Amino acid sequence: MKKVININFQGRVIPIEESAFELLKAYTDSLRRCFAQEEGKDEIINDIESRIAELFGEALKKGSVCITDEQVNAIIDNMGRPEDLEQGTSATGAETNSGQKIAGDDSSAERGKLYRDENDKIIGGVCSGIANYFKIDPSIIRVAFVLTTLGWGSGVLLYVVLWAILPGSKLQAGTRNKRLFRNPDEKVVAGVASGIASYFDIAVWIPRLIFALPLITGLGASLINAVFNVWFWSDEPISRIVFSSFGGTLLIIYLVLWAIIPEAKSASEKLEMRGEKIDLNSIKTTIQEDLHAFATRAEKWGKEVNEKAQDFGKDVSQTVTSSAQHASSVVTPVAKSGISRIGTAIGLVFKAFFMFIFGIIALALLIALVAILFAGAAVFPLKNFLLDGFNQQFLGWVFLLLFFGTPIIALVTSLIRRMMGVKSGNKYMGYAFAGMWVMGLFSGMLLISDIKKDFSVRVREKQENTLAQPSTGKVFVRLKDANIVRQFGPGIHMTGLARLYKDSIQISNIDLRIEKSADSLYHLTTTRISSGKDDQTAASNLAAMQFGFQQQDSVLMLDRGIILPPGSRFRNQQIILTVQVPVGKKIIVDRAVMKKFFYLNLSNISFAEVDGGDDWELEESKENWRSGVEYLMTESGLKKTGVPLDEKNWEDNGDNEENFSPDAPKSRRQLERELERKNRELEKMKKELDKSAEPKKVAKQQSAKEGGSHVMWWLQSALNRVMHSTEDKAVAAGYIFHPKLI
Amino acid sequence: MDIQNTQSQMRKGVLEFCILSIIRQGEVYPSDLVEKMKSANLHILEGTLYPLLTRLKNAGVLTYRWVESNSGPPRKYFVMTDQGLQFYHELELTWKELADAVATLTHPTVTDTNPNTPSSDQPE
Numbered sequence: 001m002k003k004v005i006n007i008n009f010q011g012r013v014i015p016i017e018e019s020a021f022e023l024l025k026a027y028t029d030s031l032r033r034c035f036a037q038e039e040g041k042d043e044i045i046n047d048i049e050s051r052i053a054e055l056f057g058e059a060l061k062k063g064s065v066c067i068t069d070e071q072v073n074a075i076i077d078n079m080g081r082p083e084d085l086e087q088g089t090s091a092t093g094a095e096t097n098s099g100q101k102i103a104g105d106d107s108s109a110e111r112g113k114l115y116r117d118e119n120d121k122i123i124g125g126v127c128s129g130i131a132n133y134f135k136i137d138p139s140i141i142r143v144a145f146v147l148t149t150l151g152w153g154s155g156v157l158l159y160v161v162l163w164a165i166l167p168g169s170k171l172q173a174g175t176r177n178k179r180l181f182r183n184p185d186e187k188v189v190a191g192v193a194s195g196i197a198s199y200f201d202i203a204v205w206i207p208r209l210i211f212a213l214p215l216i217t218g219l220g221a222s223l224i225n226a227v228f229n230v231w232f233w234s235d236e237p238i239s240r241i242v243f244s245s246f247g248g249t250l251l252i253i254y255l256v257l258w259a260i261i262p263e264a265k266s267a268s269e270k271l272e273m274r275g276e277k278i279d280l281n282s283i284k285t286t287i288q289e290d291l292h293a294f295a296t297r298a299e300k301w302g303k304e305v306n307e308k309a310q311d312f313g314k315d316v317s318q319t320v321t322s323s324a325q326h327a328s329s330v331v332t333p334v335a336k337s338g339i340s341r342i343g344t345a346i347g348l349v350f351k352a353f354f355m356f357i358f359g360i361i362a363l364a365l366l367i368a369l370v371a372i373l374f375a376g377a378a379v380f381p382l383k384n385f386l387l388d389g390f391n392q393q394f395l396g397w398v399f400l401l402l403f404f405g406t407p408i409i410a411l412v413t414s415l416i417r418r419m420m421g422v423k424s425g426n427k428y429m430g431y432a433f434a435g436m437w438v439m440g441l442f443s444g445m446l447l448i449s450d451i452k453k454d455f456s457v458r459v460r461e462k463q464e465n466t467l468a469q470p471s472t473g474k475v476f477v478r479l480k481d482a483n484i485v486r487q488f489g490p491g492i493h494m495t496g497l498a499r500l501y502k503d504s505i506q507i508s509n510i511d512l513r514i515e516k517s518a519d520s521l522y523h524l525t526t527t528r529i530s531s532g533k534d535d536q537t538a539a540s541n542l543a544a545m546q547f548g549f550q551q552q553d554s555v556l557m558l559d560r561g562i563i564l565p566p567g568s569r570f571r572n573q574q575i576i577l578t579v580q581v582p583v584g585k586k587i588i589v590d591r592a593v594m595k596k597f598f599y600l601n602l603s604n605i606s607f608a609e610v611d612g613g614d615d616w617e618l619e620e621s622k623e624n625w626r627s628g629v630e631y632l633m634t635e636s637g638l639k640k641t642g643v644p645l646d647e648k649n650w651e652d653n654g655d656n657e658e659n660f661s662p663d664a665p666k667s668r669r670q671l672e673r674e675l676e677r678k679n680r681e682l683e684k685m686k687k688e689l690d691k692s693a694e695p696k697k698v699a700k701q702q703s704a705k706e707g708g709s710h711v712m713w714w715l716q717s718a719l720n721r722v723m724h725s726t727e728d729k730a731v732a733a734g735y736i737f738h739p740k741l742i
Numbered sequence: 743m744d745i746q747n748t749q750s751q752m753r754k755g756v757l758e759f760c761i762l763s764i765i766r767q768g769e770v771y772p773s774d775l776v777e778k779m780k781s782a783n784l785h786i787l788e789g790t791l792y793p794l795l796t797r798l799k800n801a802g803v804l805t806y807r808w809v810e811s812n813s814g815p816p817r818k819y820f821v822m823t824d825q826g827l828q829f830y831h832e833l834e835l836t837w838k839e840l841a842d843a844v845a846t847l848t849h850p851t852v853t854d855t856n857p858n859t860p861s862s863d864q865p866e
Contacts, residue, residue, distance in 0.1 A: 080789035
């Protein structure tokens, strides 16, 4: 049973057995080499090919279904093999074309001289000339040149100098009996790894795995990095140091090799790649014997050889006479023993190296897995606060498993299969993976739309609170239990916007607004806002919110967040606290409040003091707000009166969970904050400039914002919070794990 | 001394002359040329012929024209040029001289009266 392919050969469509085609191709390639020095090389080859095509045509006309190996061999015998032609043409060639003949002789007679090889060149033939001089593979010299160029750029200069100095000569190919090619038959990316494997006579997976390391380590490292960064605040994880430099180098090497090593396109090149092809002039054995030797070796290779090569080899061996078989069986072990000794030595080194690397990867993956499990355990309960009912829970699971699980499994599977050299047997696996992923995607979309429904109605309830008027004439807003320092316990600690208790959740979706009071009294208004599927659920969500404050004379102590009791869901509950300050009275807001709450809304007041002109820009004034500083309410707005009250004290009393380094020099932190604020001011001013340039657009945006979804608004305020925070990193980390986004 | 090598060297020497003599008789298709030579008991590999023809063509001795074929693409038929004819006549002359010389040497009785004496030792 043989595969028949159709080829367009010299203007004829020829059905030909695949193995016969390989023979034909090898023959025409060998002719091309044979006539490489000839002036009318292309014409000669063309003539011969068209004659062969004609003979094929005749054979087909006589009733052959397709061209077989035997027919090709018969035609080749008729036309003459390169060895025969070489003898046939050289004598006459000396008469008619003596100049070229001498050039041809040069290469064999004066091999000791260094030339540029004009037959085998990428740029100027310098590398292959050098390789020819040392009788090694040009690819090695090329790699060396590129590496020196990448390193110090000296390679280019050296190359140009050599290009200029060395005389060009059409050197004969085939002085090396083994060449480094990219193997197109067994490739994952570009066949570099399998070509190297062929060259060094080692298993394909060894170089492949080494080159795959950047990918694997990259994945592992980024996972670990993510984990380390979020939970352990490690700025420079060990994994990154270990892997990234190493992986990057390998990737560059692979790309360089890809560019430099030629692909083994023809059959003869493939043989040369495996070291089977020997110098054309010295070759005494026929192509069949060569192929047979390859077949016997291929069988010895066992695992890594592909079926195609075996079939090919067997087919060929059938046509070979017993004497040829005998000859090859004698020749092959001799040839092999020399190569295999070096091969096994290199193989051993590769294997040891691989074991070491594999150990590291396995360890890294294990750590990553454990970390993910921990993270999952920490985040897991949060989903109960977002997802409502069996339907959503189910969808959530399907989405999680299929959407994220499938690509990971598919990636791992394909990596393993390719590394082990398994040819993709069933394409249905790919379809299955794709289908599962799409299912995951759909369930995710369903889930989102379902959840969105739960946020469709938004209700608010405004509540006036009684506030005892402080005798000191100022209100100090701070958080409850601000002095309690929470130490880092063992295990996973989450910071940021949400905190999970045993069965309830606390969210910090709180706005603090400061306004000018209409009368001479302080007022505190609490506005509760919540979303829900309908009015009823929204109202019940509203009622379930727990938020309180206590007043001790001038100190207003706020709860640290909105408590959502067990059983309730996160529906973007929000509280707007409005403190109305009468004219002539003062207010101080603790820094911890600023850190804890999203947003200090000062949109209804203006500042009366800060350096600036008459036209107060609200956005700008907000940026001038400093927590921990005493402000006086005047007719025209807030006015900063006090110096920061013992900055250090406020710092320490602040939300200590977020103070990673309370002992850090304060002056530096202050300076940093100063810088940050100035930068923000600059940005704001730029924005203002843009706004004034496009007033219409802004108005549109604002209206869209007002009318837009609350979810968007919520996200925006969350972002604002991030912007305001001096501990950007910690907040960002918390932001990632906010229930809204899980 | 490799007898085969010597034999093939001898054949090659006259190959071009033989080819040209066939082409002189009219335009010819390379494979027909091989057949004609084969019928004259002068065996040649077709693969050897094509490079030779191309060289002769490039040297201006031969030229070719495309002839439509009833099966497949047109075929290349080789014709001799005027320059080639001159070239051929020179070769012919050389061949005749060579043949005479060879004949003389291989059958010494025809011209040489004293075969036992080496020719170089002869006076005059």
